[in-house]
Amino acid sequence: MPELPEVETIRRALARHLVGRRVAAVEVGPKPLRRPLGQPLLTLALTGHTLLEPRRRGKFLLLDRAGGGSLLVHLGMSGRLQLAACGRPRPPHTHLVLRLDSDLELRLVDPRRFGLASWLAAGAEAVDPSLRQLGLEPLDPGLPAALPRLLAGRRAAVKTLLLDQRLVAGVGNIYASEALWRAGVRPTRPGGFISRDRVARLAGAVQQVLADAVEAGGTTLRDFSDPLGEPGLFAVRLDVYGRAGEPCPSCAAPVRRSLVGGRSTFWCARCQR
DNA sequence: CCAGTATCCTGCAGGC
DNA sequence: TGCCTGCAGGATACTG
Numbered sequence: 001m002p003e004l005p006e007v008e009t010i011r012r013a014l015a016r017h018l019v020g021r022r023v024a025a026v027e028v029g030p031k032p033l034r035r036p037l038g039q040p041l042l043t044l045a046l047t048g049h050t051l052l053e054p055r056r057r058g059k060f061l062l063l064d065r066a067g068g069g070s071l072l073v074h075l076g077m078s079g080r081l082q083l084a085a086c087g088r089p090r091p092p093h094t095h096l097v098l099r100l101d102s103d104l105e106l107r108l109v110d111p112r113r114f115g116l117a118s119w120l121a122a123g124a125e126a127v128d129p130s131l132r133q134l135g136l137e138p139l140d141p142g143l144p145a146a147l148p149r150l151l152a153g154r155r156a157a158v159k160t161l162l163l164d165q166r167l168v169a170g171v172g173n174i175y176a177s178e179a180l181w182r183a184g185v186r187p188t189r190p191g192g193f194i195s196r197d198r199v200a201r202l203a204g205a206v207q208q209v210l211a212d213a214v215e216a217g218g219t220t221l222r223d224f225s226d227p228l229g230e231p232g233l234f235a236v237r238l239d240v241y242g243r244a245g246e247p248c249p250s251c252a253a254p255v256r257r258s259l260v261g262g263r264s265t266f267w268c269a270r271c272q273r
Numbered sequence: 274c275c276a277g278t279a280t281c282c283t284g285c286a287g288g289c
Numbered sequence: 290t291g292c293c294t295g296c297a298g299g300a301t302a303c304t305g
Binding site for chain 3: 075078116223
């Protein structure tokens with residue numbers, strides 16, 4: 001579900017309610033997510049400890065603990081974090097609960113269980129199998145300079161490459177389509193066969209669309225909301241994603257939907273080359 | 274190394 | 290109403 005803008009939106013909301021709070025208790029469900037949750041370690045590592053400002057890396061959240069170490073969270077396709085009063089009923093598929101010393105508890109809810117929550121000891125970030133291979137942060141000012149060499153020599157579809165977290169960490173299926181449309185680049189074009197100035201445009205479009213979406217609090221299609229239940233407002237500003245058959249906002253030709261690398265892709269055959 | 278496919282899992286919408 | 294299919298915002302293990 002969440003891409004960089006949604007995860008960043010979640011991070012900011014969490015920062016307002018988690019920083020300086022102590023974890024009073026941890027509850028861990030029995031079902032594994034992408035990796036087993038590791039109940040004893042998680043409980044031991046967090047109970048009684050104070051939380052710092054959360055960080056984001058790509059689509060990962062790092063809930064740092066005072067004194068070192070972090071809870072690493074990834075929301076996969078269907079994961080969400082919810083802050084609610086301790087007494088309120090918990091949704092189905094709640095796999096992890098951090099009860100805070102405020103009146104609130106933080107819940108990790110994930111029906112499909114493609115997500116991840118695992119304890120990272122201090123210094124383990126460089127070793128973690130998921131984190132260590134992550135590529136550049138797309139909002140890094142160095143992206144325009146770096147993108148040409150990331151695409152150089154590659155024959156795979158540029159959209160597939162944008163989704164590869166080892167190249168750029170945080171772009172997902174919505175914003176890949178959106179950025180390619182804004183840049184006028186066809187999603188199926190081999191990465192190594194895009195002219196220099198189009199690559200530059202693409203880098204700019206990736207940064208622009210992600211920044212716009214962060215500003216809008218992310219995209220709510222069906223069920224994304226921030227931890228307090230606020231939906232993201234970017235859906236109305238999507239130009240092509242989910243709009244097959246509707247007129248291209250630029251040229252009015254019908255927006256197409258096709259599969260690229262097995263993922264739904266939305267694009268304009270007239271504007272994108 | 275690279276490119277392409279299959280797979281993990283649940284819920285929902287749509288067609289019959 | 291039920292049953293079936295396809296689809297979903299992701300990552301990774303595997304194949305050639």
